[in-house]
Amino acid sequence: QSVLTQPPSVSAAPGQKVTISCSGSNSNIENNFVSWYQQLPGTAPKLLISENHKRPSGIPDRFSGSKSGTSATLDITGLQTGDEADYYCGTWDSSLFTLVFGGGTKLTVL
Amino acid sequence: EVQLVQSGVEVKKPGESLKISCKGSGYSFTNTWIGWVRQLPGKGLEWMGIIYPDDSETTYSPSFQGQVTISVDKSTSTTYLHWNSLKASDTAIYYCARRGFGWTFDLWGQGVLVTVSS
Numbered sequence: 001q002s003v004l005t006q007p008p009s010v011s012a013a014p015g016q017k018v019t020i021s022c023s024g025s026n027s028n029i030e031n032n033f034v035s036w037y038q039q040l041p042g043t044a045p046k047l048l049i050s051e052n053h054k055r056p057s058g059i060p061d062r063f064s065g066s067k068s069g070t071s072a073t074l075d076i077t078g079l080q081t082g083d084e085a086d087y088y089c090g091t092w093d094s095s096l097f098t099l100v101f102g103g104g105t106k107l108t109v110l
Numbered sequence: 111e112v113q114l115v116q117s118g119v120e121v122k123k124p125g126e127s128l129k130i131s132c133k134g135s136g137y138s139f140t141n142t143w144i145g146w147v148r149q150l151p152g153k154g155l156e157w158m159g160i161i162y163p164d165d166s167e168t169t170y171s172p173s174f175q176g177q178v179t180i181s182v183d184k185s186t187s188t189t190y191l192h193w194n195s196l197k198a199s200d201t202a203i204y205y206c207a208r209r210g211f212g213w214t215f216d217l218w219g220q221g222v223l224v225t226v227s228s
Contacts, residue, residue: 002154035214037155044205044221045147045155050214088155092213098171099145099157099213 003028004089004102011108016079020105022072022089028100032092034072036065039086039104048087049074081109112136114144114206114219121225122196129192130222132206137217139187140164143209146180146191149221150202160209161189196226 005023012018022034036049047056049065052072064075072089089102117131132144145160159170163182170180179192191204203221210216 033212033214035212037215044218045207045215046218047210047214047216050210050216051212056216090155090157090213090215096172098173101155101157104154 002103003093003096003100004091006087006089006102006105008103009106009108011110012079013110014079014081017075017077018079018107020074020076020087020089020107022074022102024070024072024091024100026070027095028070028091028093029067029072030070031094034065034067034089034091036063036072036074037088037090039088041085045088076107079109083107084109112217114208114217116204116206116219116222119223119225121227123228124198124226125195126226127192127194128196128224129190130204130224131188131190132219133186133188134208135187137208140184144182144189145207145209145215146178146189147205147207147215148174148202149205158191158204163187163189196224198226198228200224201226 033051037045038048039045052067053065062078086104088104093100115133140163146158148156158174159180161168161180182189205221206219207215208217
């Protein structure tokens with residue numbers, strides 16, 4: 001059972017938009033920055049979003065992040081088949097004194 | 111090129127010891143925290159701990175405290191993850207990752223598959 005809750009899977013058609021949620025609490029998401037990671041099949045995770053909404057160099061603006069209260073959201077627009085991957089949110093938990101990740105969301109582009 | 115390069119696949123028996131490595135290059139290794147993350151087969155990411163190469167300050171996740179040891183060799187820009195006595199439940203992929211601002215990991219190694227089986 002992960003401290004951060006993500007839907008196990010989401011799906012949408014190419015070109016469409018998908019939203020992945022990450023739900024936590026005041027000891028983690030509400031009071032700390034959230035990051036998002038993309039893990040393509042058989043590869044290492046890659047940073048997509050830092051500090052709730054910042055995209056590292058090279059990440060397309062189709063990917064955007066936001067945070068409100070104890071929840072964070074990753075939006076992906078203009079879906080491509082190459083976006084099929086597992087997506088993880090992560091943040092520091094001030095009560096557990098540990099970095100916590102969501103359980104991951106598998107994105108399928110139909 | 112900025113990168114983290116990890117050591118190769120390991121196959122070990124229960125009770126054996128193991129040390130895997132992660133070598134950083136292309137950036138200021140000494141002044142950047144490096145963390146370790148476990149991924150059990152078919153499962154999500156779990157943070158294990160983190161080390162600051164300059165002074166070897168180390169923080170472990172409560173879940174991994176006492177189970178593994180993280181160390182560093184500044185002279186070779188390499189961090190290590192060590193087990194004294196492996197268990198079958200340690201079978202996983204282990205990633206090293208560079209800590210960016212806050213608790214973001216902005217650069218990841220390619221991962222090391224560790225299989226522990228009798």
